[in-house]
Amino acid sequence: MPANPLAKTDRSAMALFLAATAFFFVGGLMTTVVPALTEDAWSKPVAGLRPLTEQEQRGRDIYKREGCWYCHTQQVRTLEADVKRFGWRGVDAPISTPGEYVNDSPHLLGTRRIGPDLSRVGGKYDRSWHLTHFRNPRDLVPGSIMPPFPWLTDRDGGKEFEDLLAYIQTLGRATDWRPQKDYEK
Ligand code: HEC
Numbered sequence: 199m200p201a202n203p204l205a206k207t208d209r210s211a212m213a214l215f216l217a218a219t220a221f222f223f224v225g226g227l228m229t230t231v232v233p234a235l236t237e238d239a240w241s242k243p244v245a246g247l248r249p250l251t252e253q254e255q256r257g258r259d260i261y262k263r264e265g266c267w268y269c270h271t272q273q274v275r276t277l278e279a280d281v282k283r284f285g286w287r288g289v290d291a292p293i294s295t296p297g298e299y300v301n302d303s304p305h306l307l308g309t310r311r312i313g314p315d316l317s318r319v320g321g322k323y324d325r326s327w328h329l330t331h332f333r334n335p336r337d338l339v340p341g342s343i344m345p346p347f348p349w350l351t352d353r354d355g356g357k358e359f360e361d362l363l364a365y366i367q368t369l370g371r372a373t374d375w376r377p378q379k380d381y382e383k
Contacts, residue, residue, distance in 0.1 A: 237296075244297035246372040250365070257365025260358055261306065264347060271308035272317040272369065284318045291318045292373045313344055318370035328363050329356075 234240055250258060261267070274280045274294045284291040294317055299305050323331070327338065333351050335342040351359045 240296045241300055242297050243300045244295060244372050246374050247298065247301065248372075249301055250368065253361050254365045254368055257361040257363065258306075260350065260362045261365060262304075264350070266316075267306045267308045269310065269312035269344070270314070270316045271311050272305075272315065273307045274315060274317055280315065284315050286318070286322060286376055289375065291370075292375050298372055316366070316369055318373075318375070320367045320369040320371045321376055325363060328366065329359065332359060332362075 272294075274284050274291045276293050281290045281293060298317075299307075329351055331338050331344075332347045334346045334348075335344040349358075350356070350362060
């Protein structure tokens, strides 16, 4: 019987603490650093991906500036609900893959869905739909809680709207999944 049983308990508590800390760091490395080094899908663009044009890049900056990403995600998750909801005319939306994001810096994946996901919205609506929608979403979608963005559509002859539209219409195009190609612009 040890002279002071408490000391041994203290020692094993310390061992437990050290082991837990070590496992935590190993877990962290294995899920964040190692995949980025070994999985080349993370750095390889999907076949249809092209760099944004200057205009589309300006549109992306507006998307960031206006905080569209507070309410909209850009990721179709591996859930039935996502694939169906963001699909089009009965065709399921493809699940997002890392190769779609390799040009995105910073990425705009988003974390909240106050509005629908936008990663497959390119080509879903035409120019005039977006023009009306950005001026006042409620003209098209009664009860919509998306705010109006009239300064984009009406300032400088709507130049910022054109830039934002060009960007919006690229979303999801790299995967080329729509069976019909109407509403291109
Ligand atoms: C306060 C939250 C909020 C913000 C900020 C917001 N939206 Fe929305 N958005 C919504 C909601 C809710 C809907 C669904 C109702 C509707 O279509 O108006 C929506 C719908 C949309 C749609 C149609 C999606 C579809 O598949 O039908 C597009 C495109 C869109 N938003 C783009 C944008 C862009 C671009 C911005 C930034 C300039 C933006 N939104 C800012 C909430 C928001």
